[in-house]
Amino acid sequence: MKLTILFGGASFEHEISIVSAITLKEKLSSFDLSFIFCDQDHRFYLIEQSKMKATTFSKGLHKKMPQLTISNDAFVQKGLFSSIEHKNTILNLIHGADGEDGTVAALLDFYSIKFIGPRVNACVFSHDKRYTKWLCEAKNIRTLRYEILTSSVHKDISIPYPIIIKPATLGSSIGVSIVREESELDYALDTAFEYDSSVLVEPFIEGVKEYNLAGFMADDKMHFSIIEEPQKDEFLDFEKKYMDFSRSEQVLKADIDGELTHRLRTNFERAYRGLFEGSLIRCDFFVIDGEVYLNEINPIPGSMANYLFEDFATSIEMLSNSLPHAKRAKVNYEYIHSISSAKGK
Amino acid sequence: MKLTILFGGASFEHEISIVSAITLKEKLSSFDLSFIFCDQDHRFYLIEQSKMKATTFSKGLHKKMPQLTISNDAFVQKGLFSSIEHKNTILNLIHGADGEDGTVAALLDFYSIKFIGPRVNACVFSHDKRYTKWLCEAKNIRTLRYEILTSSVHKDISIPYPIIIKPATLGSSIGVSIVREESELDYALDTAFEYDSSVLVEPFIEGVKEYNLAGFMADDKMHFSIIEEPQKDEFLDFEKKYMDFSRSEQVLKADIDGELTHRLRTNFERAYRGLFEGSLIRCDFFVIDGEVYLNEINPIPGSMANYLFEDFATSIEMLSNSLPHAKRAKVNYEYIHSISSAKGK
Helix, strand or coil, X not given: XXXXXXXXXXXXXXXXXXXXXXXXXXXXXXXXXXXXXECCCCCEEEECHHHCCHHHHHCCHHHHCCEEEEECCEEEEECCCCEEEECCCEEECCCCCCCCCCHHHHHHHHCCCCEECCCHHHHHHHHCHHHXXXXXXXXXXXXXXXXXXXXXXXXXXXXXCCEEEEECCCCCCCCCEEECCHHHHHHHHHHHHCCCCEEEEEECCCCCEEEEEEEEEECCEEEEEEEECCCCCCCCCHHHHHHHCCCCCCCCCCCCCHHHHHHHHHHHHHHHCCCCCCCCEEEEEEEECCEXXXXXXXXXXXXXXXXXXXXXXXXXXXXXXXXXXXXXXXXXXXXXXXXXXXXXX | CEEEEEEECCCCCHHHHHHXXXXXXXXXXXXXXXXXXXXXXXXXXXXXXXXCCHHHHHCCHHHHCCEEEEXXXXXXXXXXXXXXXXXXXXXXXXXXXXXXXXXXXXXXXXCCCCEECCCHHHHHHHHCHHHXXXXXXXXXXXXXXCEEEECCCCCCCCCCCCEEEEXXXXXXXXXXXXXXXXXXXXXXXXXXXXXXXXXXXXXXXXXXXXXXXXXXXXXXXXXXXXXXXXXXXXXXXXXHHHHHCCCCCCCCCCCCCHHHHHXXXXXXXXXXXXXXXXXXEEEEEEEECCEEEEEEEXXXXXXXXXXXXXXXXXXXXXXXXXXXXXXXXCCCCHHHHHHHHHCCC
């Protein structure tokens, strides 16, 4: 199967996108893969498979590779006398801004390029943690209580310590702090506001049970990964997550009963249906006093959560055969014709 | 002031976008205007001002005009020997799909082109009427009760007749029906499902008071239009709305007291702030038993609701001087550098 991995982006998660792409090169080695890199200035480059290593990008060597432009139906490589069109299905692997905020989805849809990844609406409801709360509210999915602070409006936090402070739109734990007492608050807020003008405050629950589940829709049916209980040192900081994005060994199933498995899947499906079609997402859940809470939706999880799937390559192939099409309205100028003829023009 | 009006799009509202653009040619005649047409196949054309009439497009004459491609910082007109860059601020006047669903916003942001119009998040919460309900819920703005039907899941409607049936994502009353009794329901649903796979059902309230208010943020302050009580024959059907998009005479203020004016503005601002910055929107309200209900947010209203503003040209100029910038993360390859040096590479 042919597949093009699109990675990079003008994002705080640019580097982990590179790590993700390198990981998928191994995990999807049975595919006929190609790679398109989006640099921080939004230029596209076609990267030779043998050059898919981190230093290619950190040393700027990608600039010597063929530049591409995006055009109707294809990424185009312009030559002196002719152009080459790259028309494979794209796997959007740009984490964070560009990839997960709806930009790349809109771009690929506009140019009628088939892709695996969250569509615009799905991005808005998962990239911004405030809107994930609204989604869950509407879909009857439990989440932790929360408050929003903005850099312009300061207000007292009514959630008792310890609390967790998160920039509204960043992933990969960037800018996230646990605050145990008031004296630590200002520093944590300054850190978070460096990344976003809106910040989410939630209770921090010591030793909470956490479960990660990935899945996707294909042939109008949900397909789930195994459920993992992530091993973590409180929560993963950016450097640990960074390494985490290169995960490729399959993990062990969490030791939970069928009933909890069913409830985690039910909550996942409630969030997914009608919104995330076309994408493979990972939902991170808490279980508190026997109740399931959705913590986060990762619409483009690190290395596509390959380590959670028993047969990752087949999963990606199934998904790529079930992609939604962006519908286009047909214009027939009916009204203008009728008005023009009424005017006798 | 230089301004480029972008109009057309692959949308059911393609033709009314043309009408809107022609209307703005007159209303912004004090500006140095140019026009970019997006056809239904997503090709861009530069349209000479003298050719800005409906028949140019219905007869396909635009195809003889210079084609543009979108590129970093500019729309580019490629010549045989050199290229011309068009770098003006854009006014996004594509109604419906493309313009109001986040596509054009993402495209212009991706290529760092300044524009007047709703950003991606704002589009998602106004283009899809379901998400407008979620927004209003979260922002404490009253709306009518509603139910969602999808083309795959049929269920009984519990709202008593008469009801109004609306496709979730269409504007300009396309696909909208009033249903007074059950015998009319199937036809109305068939009509709505032609345009969208999700349909909103709301109570239809005979003779309800309706008020339209437009506004925008500039210099961190809200600027409001006058409030209009639209004269309507139950509700405007598409053909009437179509004509409505060419409105250019200023309307009379609704005869309401200062207190209601204040409440309408407060509700408008609640919806706008933190989401619609960069755009001039029109909110349509109902007043029922003295309470204000938000009916609809038009993030790119027909002919930019010019007829509601006392000085429309100045309003557009103020707005264009207060546009938000899309922030770009700077990539310094810190993590890749540190990992590479730890590995001794």
